[in-house]
Amino acid sequence: MSLDRLIKGIVNTQNPTVAGLDPKLDYIPDYIKEKAFAQYGKNLEGAAEALFVFNKGLIDALCDIVPAVKPQAAYYEMYGWYGVRTLQRTIEYAKSKGMFVITDAKRNDIGTTMQAYANAHLGTTEVEGESFAAFGSDALTVNGYLGTDGIKPVIEVCQKEDKGMFILVKTSNPSSGELQDRKLDDGLTIYRTMGNMCEKWGEELTGQYGYSGVGAVVGATYPEQLGELRKALPHTFFLVPGYGAQGGGAEDVAPAFDEKGLGAVINSSRGIMCAWKKEAGLDPQNYAQAARREAIRMRDEIVSYIGVITI
């Protein structure tokens, strides 16, 4: 009922990073695409198959050194239900390899509808008395604009199934400040107010390492706010996007960690997925090994700022 399984994975691998699986066709070596198109056609189904084969190779190459993957739902939905099937297969495969899976879907709604999302992504769906895990992920990103009615149903599923969530607090994009940085009449920013709500909601999902099951998304592109929030939200684990391609470096994400090297997991998507394109003369068949090398480089870079991670 918390993010403890993720934390254990981070400590075991001594690696506080997550590999974002946001595959675009451009990122996939031709030999994979050609085979998938030959089998299923140059269409949504063929593309979705290529995505899965690509992901599977990455998961095989990363699973012993990276504790978690974060598939981004949008890149699967764009291939229709074929793509959504690839999302499900990717989650299942990553879990079979022992990885913690965070579905980045930023879902939000209220009451029974939010319950349906929570059941879909983290829990189970009942059909005539039997339970089925539709997607079976370990954690879900959530947007808290609708207040407690939108979070409570996720908390309930997390309690029951030992799962967690990450709520958008301060996002990594340039315009995140338009709303999130605005100050309320009590002098607090909206992002800080949302962060405080995470701490409060987290009281219902306490974990054994000091962090609750209600994490927060805080962008690597705002290191000052990362440090402010790390101090202000001692029980809230951070999912930090924006490292690498979006401009955040290891020194920018360092403030996200506590003195034990815990408190955050840093995401890299493009940097890992497209590593093979940056190695001159690399046989594209070895794309996954290039991803592994980049994941190790990223791990070492971040760990050089935080030292040994302990619980």
Added chain:
Amino acid sequence: MSLDRLIKGIVNTQNPTVAGLDPKLDYIPDYIKEKAFAQYGKNLEGAAEALFVFNKGLIDALCDIVPAVKPQAAYYEMYGWYGVRTLQRTIEYAKSKGMFVITDAKRNDIGTTMQAYANAHLGTTEVEGESFAAFGSDALTVNGYLGTDGIKPVIEVCQKEDKGMFILVKTSNPSSGELQDRKLDDGLTIYRTMGNMCEKWGEELTGQYGYSGVGAVVGATYPEQLGELRKALPHTFFLVPGYGAQGGGAEDVAPAFDEKGLGAVINSSRGIMCAWKKEAGLDPQNYAQAARREAIRMRDEIVSYIGVITI
């Protein structure tokens, strides 16, 4: 590039309502479920088939008198990719019957990721130079917490494909005020600030009837705020949930309309889908006719407050 097609449908049918398609297995007559389970099994696939057959019957019974349907993505995702396939088939079928389709998915992200959502739900996805509509809906609900970076990609797809969006402004749930009603340091509430952003974003998607392609979600359960926002946001069309089961009545939604009877579309989900359960002695085979009777009752009740709708 606006919501004009929805507005035309409302005027043609003289009906400012949308039928929410948020099907649960409990809402579906046994004869439909039994057939689907016999064909596909008592599992996610069988359930997803029952959902589609149920929806199809409703669409057939409503398409000449109700201008739009609003499938809620959560109720499809809970049946995994089988459910998501039913969402796609439902959208396709409703469009083939001339209905305007609003996918209620409250999607939100930034940059290329939001572009992927916009392409998935409203636009097209390219595979090797060919374009495919993954879901092909007419409008999408969107959460604006991430600011312009999360809206701009949707605007671009709407411009290109003549589609629209509805951004969450003041939601219908009891806890919507926790964040949305908080006042900023300039004295405006967050929901009003978000509403003002809708007006601004809408300038890039102007329509010919005075309303832009950037609509707002405003709950029927807050009639005072509905009236305030109608005056403050003259170019923003409202999608109004919360009528019926959530407690809003026709008098509560009346402030959402302008003097021409335009400006809003009122959603009813459970009221229409479950109408057959409330008619004593009804043969469940006639569930769709009961839905039609409820849709007419709702239409007449609302129209009695606003009169003839003109453009």
